[in-house]
Amino acid sequence: MMMQPTAGGAPVGGQGGWIPAPQQVPVDCPPGLQYLTQVDQLMVKQKLEAIEAVTGFETNNKYEITNSMGQRIYQAVEDTCCCTRNCCGASRPFDIKILDNTRKQVIHLSRPLRCSTCWCPCCLQKVTVEAPPGKTVGYVRQAWSCCKPKFKINDASDQTILRIKGPCCQWNICGDIDFDVTSADESTDVGRISKQWTGLAKEMFTDADNFGMSFPLDLDVKIKSVMLGAVFLIDFMFFEKDKDDVKSSEVIIICFAFNKTVFDCTVC
Numbered sequence: 001m002m003m004q005p006t007a008g009g010a011p012v013g014g015q016g017g018w019i020p021a022p023q024q025v026p027v028d029c030p031p032g033l034q035y036l037t038q039v040d041q042l043m044v045k046q047k048l049e050a051i052e053a054v055t056g057f058e059t060n061n062k063y064e065i066t067n068s069m070g071q072r073i074y075q076a077v078e079d080t081c082c083c084t085r086n087c088c089g090a091s092r093p094f095d096i097k098i099l100d101n102t103r104k105q106v107i108h109l110s111r112p113l114r115c116s117t118c119w120c121p122c123c124l125q126k127v128t129v130e131a132p133p134g135k136t137v138g139y140v141r142q143a144w145s146c147c148k149p150k151f152k153i154n155d156a157s158d159q160t161i162l163r164i165k166g167p168c169c170q171w172n173i174c175g176d177i178d179f180d181v182t183s184a185d186e187s188t189d190v191g192r193i194s195k196q197w198t199g200l201a202k203e204m205f206t207d208a209d210n211f212g213m214s215f216p217l218d219l220d221v222k223i224k225s226v227m228l229g230a231v232f233l234i235d236f237m238f239f240e241k242d243k244d245d246v247k248s249s250e251v252i253i254i255c256f257a258f259n260k261t262v263f264d265c266t267v268c
Contacts, residue, residue: 017072018071019038022034022035022038025037030106030131030135031106034221039073039217041214042065043065043068044064046210059085074106076096076099076232077096078095078096079095080092080093080094088113089240091113093110093112094236095108095109095110096232105132107130107133107228108132110128110130111126112126114126125142125237127140127232129226129229131225138155138223138229139158140154140226140233141154143163148168149179151234153226154226160184161184161223161226162181162190163184164193164234166234177194179194179234191214192213193213194213195238211234
C-alpha cells in the first residue's frame with residue numbers, strides 16, 4: 001500500500017502508518033474524535049522504556065493506540081512529575097494527553113489521588129475525560145464491590161451509559177484477562193477490554209502492557225473515548241507494577257531457576 005504523507009509529515013495508510021481521516025464526520029463529533037467513527041476495536045500498547053527496565057526508575061508512560069490493522073490512531077503520553085511517579089507508584093494521580101498525528105491534544109484524561117479499596121466507598125477511583133481539553137465528555141467511575149472490580153462509564157451529565165466488570169483474579173498467568181463491558185442495566189454484552197498476555201519475561205520484569213478493546217461500531221464517539229480512559233485506569237490500578245513488585249518477581253524467577261538447576265543435577 002502506498003504511504004501518503006500528512007500535513008504534519010506522518011505517513012498515512014498501511015500497517016504502522018496513521019489511519020486515514022474519514023470522509024464523513026458527524027456534526028456533533030468533537031474535533032479529533034472523527035477517527036473513532038470508523039473503528040469497533042482499539043489496541044493500546046505501552047512503550048517499553050529502557051531506562052525504567054534497567055534501573056526501576058519510574059518514567060512517564062507512553063502508549064500507541066492503533067486499530068485492528070495496526071494503523072496508528074493516537075499517541076498517549078503521561079504528564080506527571082518525577083516525585084509523584086516514584087513516591088506514589090501505581091496509585092499516583094495522573095494527567096494523560098492523547099495526541100493525533102499532528103501532535104495536537106484531542107483527549108485529556110485526569111485522575112485525582114483517591115483510594116481504591118472497597119473499605120472507602122465514598123472516595124473511589126475516578127477519571128475525567130475531556131475532548132477537546134477543557135470540555136468534559138464523560139467519566140470513568142470505580143463502582144463499589146467486594147470481590148470483582150467494577151466500573152461505570154458515564155456521560156458528561158454523569159449518567160451511567162455502560163458498566164465494566166472484571167475477574168476476581170487479575171494475575172496475568174499465560175493468558176488474557178478480560179473485563180466485560182455491558183449495558184447500564186447489565187442485561188446486554190456490549191464489548192470487552194482485555195489485558196493481553198505479552199510473554200513471561202515482559203510480564204514479570206516490566207510494566208509495559210498491551211490492551212485490546214472492542215465496542216459497537218455505532219457507539220457514540222464520546223463514549224468510545226471514555227472507554228479508552230477506562231483502559232488507562234484499569235492499567236494503573238491492576239497492572240502498573242511498583243518497584244517492589246518487580247523485585248519480588250525477580251526473586252521468584254531466580255529461586256525457580258536455582259531449584260530447577262539443583263533438581264536437574266540431582267537427577268543426573
